[in-house]
Amino acid sequence: MNFDDFLNLEQAFQSGNLPPLLVLPGSIPVLVSAPHAVTHWRDGREKNADLYTGALALWLHAQTGCAVLAAGQSPDADGNHDPASISPYKQELARILQDDPVKVVLDLHGAKASQPFDVELGTGPGWEGKSPLVQKARLCFLAQGFNPEKIWSDRLFSAAKTETVTRFCIRDLKVPALQLEINRKYRDPDNPENLTMLLNALKDLVISCA
Numbered sequence: 001m002n003f004d005d006f007l008n009l010e011q012a013f014q015s016g017n018l019p020p021l022l023v024l025p026g027s028i029p030v031l032v033s034a035p036h037a038v039t040h041w042r043d044g045r046e047k048n049a050d051l052y053t054g055a056l057a058l059w060l061h062a063q064t065g066c067a068v069l070a071a072g073q074s075p076d077a078d079g080n081h082d083p084a085s086i087s088p089y090k091q092e093l094a095r096i097l098q099d100d101p102v103k104v105v106l107d108l109h110g111a112k113a114s115q116p117f118d119v120e121l122g123t124g125p126g127w128e129g130k131s132p133l134v135q136k137a138r139l140c141f142l143a144q145g146f147n148p149e150k151i152w153s154d155r156l157f158s159a160a161k162t163e164t165v166t167r168f169c170i171r172d173l174k175v176p177a178l179q180l181e182i183n184r185k186y187r188d189p190d191n192p193e194n195l196t197m198l199l200n201a202l203k204d205l206v207i208s209c210a
């Protein structure tokens, strides 16, 4: 795998030159979302980007043909927090899901390296860890060699407590969705083994949801 391409994808997000919302139509009915791909603002406080989540979304688009919605700039917004009434990100997501036959939304996020999990699957409201998407995702991560004890769901980041993209999709748009909080140790081109495991697991998950 050529990680230079992956670094270039991320560089586009961190350059500040992208439009506020990046929308790529898909050829399969899966949408990958990256609302924190760039620095964003939550309730007036600046929050760091979830590094490499934008690059992951674009890489998955190139590999699988999935649709993508990602933040290219978030001067005064948090697409994973703001209510839909004031969120351009959620309004654009609603428009895409109305126009396109998307069956599943996978919402990518980044967790700090110090978090005790490698990936945490957040199911939003009502599923209590029993979402069929959790089983599907778990199998994809296990197949790439992830430690089963470090694939969490609904423990720290359940996607159910605030106005998350996942909750918005399930509750308001009636589209199945899953939030993936990915440890920084796997979003790291300096650790090609881990990054390869992550890329392959996500690619398999997107394909298996199509």
Ligand SMILES: [Zn+2]
Pocket: 036, 050, 080, 108, 109, 110
């Ligand atoms: Zn995030």
